[in-house]
Structures are given as structure tokens and as C-alpha cells.
Amino acid sequence: xxxxxxxxxxxxxxxxxxxxxxxxxxxxxxxxxxxxxxxxxxxxxxxxxxxxxxxxxxxxxxxxxxxxxxxxxxxxxxxxxxxxxxxxxxx
Numbered sequence: 001x002x003x004x005x006x007x008x009x010x011x012x013x014x015x016x017x018x019x020x021x022x023x024x025x026x027x028x029x030x031x032x033x034x035x036x037x038x039x040x041x042x043x044x045x046x047x048x049x050x051x052x053x054x055x056x057x058x059x060x061x062x063x064x065x066x067x068x069x070x071x072x073x074x075x076x077x078x079x080x081x082x083x084x085x086x087x088x089x090x091x
Contacts, residue, residue, distance in 0.1 A: 004088045005031045023089030032089035041083045
């Protein structure tokens with residue numbers, strides 16, 4: 001991900017993005033930033049991921065003896081985490 005102010009790259013698992021509290025600060029320019037899901041990308045990916053879940057992953061997981069509903073929760077969490085983006089928190 002890139003800072004919306006200075007365009008420097010900030011890793012998803014960096015210390016700056018994983019500290020408690022909001023808003024967070026960019027380690028390069030020290031301006032306020034915040035993480036938010038990219039709702040357009042979530043809306044675009046939700047149908048293909050649901051189809052893949054219903055017809056590919058759920059039957060495989062249930063064949064192994066696990067709950068298919070747990071896989072749905074994991075897929076939803078991954079979808080939101082992988083579509084996160086940085087926005088400016090300054091007004």
C-alpha cells in the first residue's frame with residue numbers, strides 16, 4: 001500500500017499500520033492516514049468468491065470432516081483484509 005500523501009510504500013504488517021488507535025501516521029511524512037476496505041473491490045469480488053466457496057471449497061472442507069460455515073467466515077475475513085487501502089485522515 002502507498003501513503004496517499006507522499007506515495008511511499010507502507011507494508012500491511014508494518015508497525016505504523018498495526019498500532020492501536022486511529023488515525024495512524026505515515027512513518028515517512030508523519031501525516032495522518034487510516035485503513036478502510038475498498039468497497040468497490042469487495043462488491044466486485046463477492047459473487048465470484050461466493051460461487052467458488054459453494055461449489056469448490058465447501059464440498060472439499062466438508063469431505064474432510066470440517067464445518068463448511070467456518071470456511072465462509074475465513075473467506076469473508078480474507079476478502080476484507082486483502083481489499084484494504086490507505087486514505088487520508090486529515091480534513
